[in-house]
Amino acid sequence: MTGGPSSLLAGLDPDQLAAVTAPRGPVCVLAGAGTGKTRTIVTRIGYLIHSGHVAAGQVLAVTFTARAAGEMRTRLRAMDIHAAQARTFHAAALRQLRYFWPRVVGDAPWDLLDGKLRLVGQAAHRAGVGTERDTLRDLAGEIEWAKASLIAPEDYPAEVARARRDTPATAELVAKVYAGYESLKTAARLLDFDDLLLHTAAALEEHSEVAEEFRDRYRCFVVDEYQDVTPLQQRVLDAWLGRRDDLTVVGDANQTIYSFAGASPRPLLDFGRRFPEATVVRLERDYRSTPEVVSLANQVISAARDRPAGSRLRLVGQRPKGPDPRFAEFDDEPAEAAAVAGRVKELVDAGTPLSEIAVLYRINAQSEVFEQALAQVDVPYLVRGGERFFARQEVRQAMAAVRTAAVNAPGGGDLPALVRAVLVPLGLTDEPPAGGTARERWESLLALVELAEELASTVPDADLPRYAAELDQRAQAQHPPTVEGVTLASLHAAKGLEWDAVFLVGLVDGTMPIQHADGDDVAIEEERRLLYVGVTRAREHLSLSWSLARTEGGARYRRRSRFLYGLIPENHPAARVAARRSEPPRQAMGRGMNPVRYCRVCGDKLVGTMPIKLGRCESCPAEVDQGLLERLREWRVERSKGLRVPAYVIFTDATLLAIAEQRPADRAALVSISGIGAAKLDKFGDEVLGLVTGAPRSDEV
Structure with missing residues (x-):
């Protein structure tokens, strides 16, 4: 690089400049979407190095995707910086673990597990859980969430109940699969990706000489997308830091979308409490989007309830005007x-x-x-x-099953019914699964039935062979170049x-x-x-x-x-x-x-989740049919057991209370209750209406 550190600062806006030139120590950059956060943090690394504050080889920058890490390395090379490390959390941990393994464990390094479904399948079989591929994928996801959240198998049921988390099987069975998976993995001397982080943290926490050598090598840390950090990743970061505070974090709590995988914006939002002397910089100038797009984005996020103070970024569009959304x-x-x-x-x-x-x-x-x-x-x-769509496993399996059935199928018949019969063994049920991979598979199979309905409506004599040919033609035509x-x-x-x-x-x-x-x-x-x-x-x-x-x-x-x-x-x-x-x-x-809703008792405008749900002001008198409410609760228990989901997934207590108060007489009245959308109306509407209309009011008995 020529021109010295000052040449790096050209073109930065005042907030970016404040983030780049902040002194060494704890720095928190709250960066909204499109505000140039990657440029800012990479320039900060370059500025610290070229100003002599830290050697390039003492910098470790981590992010969450290989693509983002690669972009950081490319930008650093453009600044003539080659020794600084920019890696994902897992890649950094793998590199460190390989180096320290002989001193920490003493034998040959364990191999990295290439996909966990095989071992999860063995553990599920031993636990008596289904071993369908979709089920195994959901179980693997639960294990990943638990490990990322620092939850051991024996603690899983209690933590799931506390988090009100939807699970692919009962919490006790998932915990049994989790424990079995860990035993099988250890016996085979294998590590999964979460183990890389767990063992790296343990090596630094339990071996002072390892921690000392590591902390002597790396002095300056940068974490991108800090709102997505999991408890396990935070534990690794804490082990890296020790008692030091030379840390720059960058994130946007408004973009926290991976909580289901264990991510939490809390470390970002609490950064100032942990480091009272931290420099906090807010980037709100949006260079990506037009003012019209920025305005809509601000409207979307400003409607959020209970937004923490650290997430209240309001973007300011910097581009020329554009078309309205x-x-x-x-x-x-x-x-x-x-x-x-x-x-x-x-x-x-x-x-x-x-x-x-x-x-x-x-x-x-x-x-x-x-x-x-x-x-x-x-x-x-x-x-x-x-x-x-036509490359998905369940769709390929369905097409093969249709071709096989078409070979021996007699002519004519109700085509949608024939297709549904073929797809039932593949997972097409009358009721959709609660969620996860199984729900996506079900949606794909249902789409094939709807395609049969469409063909039958346009070709009245269409049969299974004609339908199989239609699928093949569509798959070929939609193959992208x-x-x-x-x-x-x-x-x-x-x-x-x-x-x-x-x-x-x-x-x-x-x-x-x-x-x-x-x-x-x-x-x-x-x-x-x-x-x-x-x-x-x-x-x-x-x-x-x-x-x-x-x-x-x-x-x-x-x-x-x-x-x-x-x-x-x-x-x-x-x-x-x-x-x-x-x-x-x-x-x-x-x-x-959406409709502005008014109290059905006093007529005032309703404000707040519970009043809207109940259809009345909380201070207005309630007319609850207690008998109906009890029947609804008993029905919900039975349905939740049958679907193997928590009861609140069926309907929340507030929704049941609203039904018992309003006693809807038809589907239109039922769907007008907040919290009952089209999907739940399809799935439970007739049953609920039967409960409402099938018995006398408890106050009339």
Whole structure:
């Protein structure tokens, strides 16, 4: 590098400059989306090195993805800095463990486990748990969460109950699988990725000479995306630091979206308490997005409840004005997908590169209809963070089963019923699983049945051989070319990326927020942050859409996402469409979005989660049918046992109380109760209405 340290500072805004030039010691950079955090922290490393505050070889920077670590190394090399380490937590731990292993353990290093499903499967079989691939993936995820959260197998049931966590089997069985997996792994002298962190922390905590050598080598630490740190990663960081405080952390609590994997923004938010002398810098100038996109992002996140002070960043757009975000409501998902594909074509024809366009959704199962729509208009696409629909394992298995059944199938028959019968052994049940991998598999299989329904409606004499041929043709036509294409990705997979144009699709309650988050305020707020992440991926063009029915011509009883409340201008066509179609009785629409609700007793506007849930002010008298409430509770217990999910996943106590008070007589009245979306209406509506109408009021007996 030429020109000295001062040449690094050119072009920094005042807040970035304050972060870069802060003295050695604890520094916390609260960096909003698009505020140049990577440039800021890399420049800080360069400034400290070129100013002589620390040697390059004494710097260890860690982040959470190999892509982010690679970008940091590239930028450091551009500053002529080669000795500084920029790695993921796991890569850094692996390097250290390999070096210290002979002194700490004394024998040959254990091998790194290449995928844990085999051992999880053996442990599950011994514990009497199902060994289907989806179940094993969910069990592996639970083990990863427990280890990342520093929870031992014997403590797992109590911690799961405290966290109200949905589990793939009973907590006791999961704990048994977890313990069995650990025993099998140890017996085989293997380590998984979480063991790298556990053993690294233990080596430093329990061997003073190892800790001394390590801390003599590394003097300055930088942690990117600090809001995503897990308790296990924090333990490793604490072991690295010892009693020192030469630490720079960068993060944004508004982008905490991995709590399900054990991540917590608490270390970021509590940084000032731990280090009272810390320098805290806020980056709020957004250089990525237009002011219109930034304004919408601020609206989304400002509606969050109980936002900690350290998360109250308000972005300020620095780019020239751009187009307003688009909102659109559609009758059904095929219409929504067709409209998105048409808009993509318009953008491409106007000069937007395919690689600068993304369609983002909540779960991977939503991709199929958008894959179809893009293929129909000859727009290439790439699926990120998930396989293409026809490349998914469950879809390939289903297609093979259909081909086999088609060989011996007699002509004619009810095609959708025949397809459903073929898919039942593969996991297609009458009731959807509660969530996780099994739910995504179920959604994929259901989409194949709906495809059979579509074929039967257009080709009346279609049979299984005709359907098998249709699947093969669709799979071949939708295979994307190797050239650049529109990105299809889940919101989680989109974290850290950005595009000129972003389409946020399928924004309905039950999907955004996801159904199993309902009734848990913490989980709901994480879903809101996920939407915020999606909005902030867009540089210029942003579209938000939803559909009232899943299938063409289906019943339109879905409701747009509650997170969209107040975002759509009152004079926007989408607001007027929803007012005509979705207005519950005796409720007026709020500013362009979800209905403003009024107390059914006194008529005052309802404010707060519980009053809205109950449909009345908390101070107004209640008329609870205690007999109905008891029947609802007994029914919920039985359903939760049958589905093997916690009772609150079915309905929360507040929702049951609201049903017992309001005694809805039909599906429209039931779905008007806050917390009962389209998915729960489909799954439990008839049963609940039967409980309400099938017995006399307790006060009439």
